[in-house]
Amino acid sequence: MPVVNHEDSEFHLSHTEEDKLNEFQVITNFPPEDLPDVVRLLRNHGWQLEPALSRYFDGEWKGEPDQMGESTQTSTPMAETLVPPALGPRPLLFTASLPVVRPLPANFRNDFRTIGLNGRSNTVWSMFESFSYDGNPFLFILLLIPRIINRLSATIFTFFCTLLSLHSISGGGNSGKPKISKVPKAPTRETHIPLAEILGDTKDKDAFCELKSFKPDISFNEALRIAKEEFKFMLLILVGDTYDTDTDTVDVNSKLLLEKILLNKKTLQYLRKIDNDLIIYLKCVHELEPWLVARQLGVRNTPEIFLIANVANKASHSETLPSQRLSILGKLKVNSLNRFLQSLTNVVEKYTPELVVNKTEMHELRMSREIKKLQEDAYKKSLEMDRIKAIEKEKSLKHAQDLKLNSTARQLKWLKACIDEIQPFETTGKQATLQFRTSSGKRFVKKFPSMTTLYQIYQSIGCHIYLAVYSSDPAEWSNALQDKIRQLSADDDMLCFKEGQLETATATTIEELGHIINNELTSFDLERGKLEFDFELVSPFPKYTVHPNEHMSVDQVPQLWPNGSLLVEALDEEDEEDEENEEQ
Known part of the structure; x- marks a missing residue:
């Protein structure tokens, strides 16, 4: 068992604890004289690096009482298993790097134009797509090879997942070849597609529309804002053409998703349970805005369901500490009702504690700001009253002096x-x-x-x-x-x-x-x-x-x-x- 000496003190650590201490020293580069305090800090946080680092960088971590016993006490494997867990949600050993979701440009309807404008037919372009390369063409091709391979593998994987989803939703009773609906190359509808056309005459659509979390006319940027500021889950649902009377163009997969999964009584019951902590965005990708959202998220086939929230996320591995970002928590499974509910429940239960903590801190911060504003207003009012009293007193004295x-x-x-x-x-x-x-x-x-x-x-x-x-x-x-x-x-x-x-x-x-x-x-x-x-x-x-x-x-x-x-x-x-x- 490793023993760490510091002046007259000895710290008996396990190999795991020694590794944690070394990692902590690499990250913080703390001075040698802080070693007893650092060991006490790590022991108080169950040798979990993330909460200990957070406490360390707060600046008020020295002088804490040792909640796990004296620092010179010998650690045994049995003693390690008897350490009580910290209250609240258990901190993760690391923060995963999640895909980041960004809002659409405010003037996207002007920046993205449809067929036939400016001599460009059958294309949709953006001001962000201008790119020029003046270097060696061979080097440019080498740079594109990894991107092409990633895109190709993602396309093949999505294709097979869609096949499985269609087969599972349809119950395997259809002996014909399943039809896969892809996201169109360009939006086919310039105007807003009403919700009645998307849901059609599906059963229990009224119960779905009664959810407080569902607002049919909400924009993507507004839904993101609510999810970010109020720390709510955002259920992003992108479906295909479910309203076309032509059976060759209708998205059967999206229609089955709406009828058998989304509007199912079990799904509606669970959505009512988390209604206060949820915002639902349901759109058809044939419309411009959801088409741009699908393009940003790399969606190729419909339907797709994502769960988004404002959580701690490392956008890159070079970041030491995570930041609050709107991130994709997961792509929900849509091949069956049970798998959909299970994937949705797992992601919600995993990130609910973090969102609750963030929401509580937000309310406390907002409350403290309001209290501070009230105090400042009261102070300004008091100063103004004192000023008025001083002026009145001066006038009174001047009047008496004039008399x-x-x-x-x-x-x-x-x-x-x-x-x-x-x-x-x-x-x-x-x-x-x-x-x-x-x-x-x-x-x-x-x-x-x-x-x-x-x-x-x-x-x-x-x-x-x-x-x-x-x-x-x-x-x-x-x-x-x-x-x-x-x-x-x-x-x-x-x-x-x-x-x-x-x-x-x-x-x-x-x-x-x-x-x-x-x-x-x-x-x-x-x-x-x-x-x-x-x-x-x-x-x-x-x-x-x-x-x-x-x-x-x-x-x-x-x-x-x-x-x-x-x-x-x-x-x-x-x-x-x-x-x-x-x-x-």
Whole structure:
């Protein structure tokens, strides 16, 4: 028994296990320090190379626990027979190289043309058939000899198999020579052949048409797509002329296949069993599409039945690992009902585990992609909501800041107007004497020069109301201005007087307070502008509303000149909105 030494460890292997280890080393070329892990990997997979190689190339195979015992334990023939098999389908020691099926060109109806076009009669050609050889003719003949021999042997073998099939299906009761129907050299029908013509009046054709796996109008490429993407078996059935009334041209073999095998109750029962995992393609080779399919698969005689699926397949012996390809799993026997069902059952049972695994992995991959997409969509939605919230918050902050700025500007303008109001004015000339009464009952009298505008009268009365001072005493106005500035400084909704410019404690004169207010106006980059009035002046007898007109002087209003009495009435918010609407 071979013994493999590695540092302080010994591995007692059988000759078969040593061969497996050598093959594994040739394929992977693993470093010597990985020998204990490789032996453990092979032992955990029952010394089956394919699953062990798959696990090795996954990259996460080191550090696995030894599921078959310690690595230094001596192996005996009895111990080898007691190794439990791996769960699931038993992996094959090798992947067979199966014939690959490819879809037809998308524009095959334009690329393949029938009789008489472009001066080529009795031919069907393709854009893929252009070939030229400029070398030595003798070498070209030598290259063709193996191909000719293979074609000839295949033709002879197919001929004898067809003879046996015809004899078996017909039951041997016909003493005449059996007729073999060949695939025509060119398709004889340019249009689609209806299913009713193919099946004819055969018994149980309705039960066959009720199968979910059978779609009469499905194309070959669409059937291949379903078999590939959904990991289903594709039952490819190619028959000859079963609808011609001429008994010399009808394909008796195909007709017997449909009547005695395909539409048999046992066959229909089995097809119903695997209906969810199957797609059926039944066509006549006299039509263009199935004729091209028969040409691709090398079908010479009819009928023929193939089973196709998307399985692991090595297209060439040079490939180390197989790839998923649409492959011909087998050509089903059609010489009797039992042999057909037996061959179909064997192939289906052989490849069903692989298709189930592939289908499960496909669903898991699709599910993971959908979950990932949902997560990405949720993340994008969350980002969009955060962005919208940030924009709304920014707008809200900007709106609040604008409100504060507008309120601050209004307060500063009134403070500036109060400074201007307390300044002395010329008393020469004629003056108007006006008596004012506020809504709170305060009464006071003021004199205005004849050229004073109505807007200036509004401004003067507004300053008295703003400071709650109804006299012309400068000291009283100075104290009121200092109190107002302190209130604004302590108000969080105001932006003015916040940066240590509170010199009002030492500012006692109107000039000093005016300097402080002008500095605030400059810091906010505000101009004088018009004042906003929340009251109106009304002459009671007769009732006349005085508007703050900048272009009309007091001497132009008979109700005010030279003497007048005015009521100061507060404006409600609704009245202000109505006035704004009227102005608009």
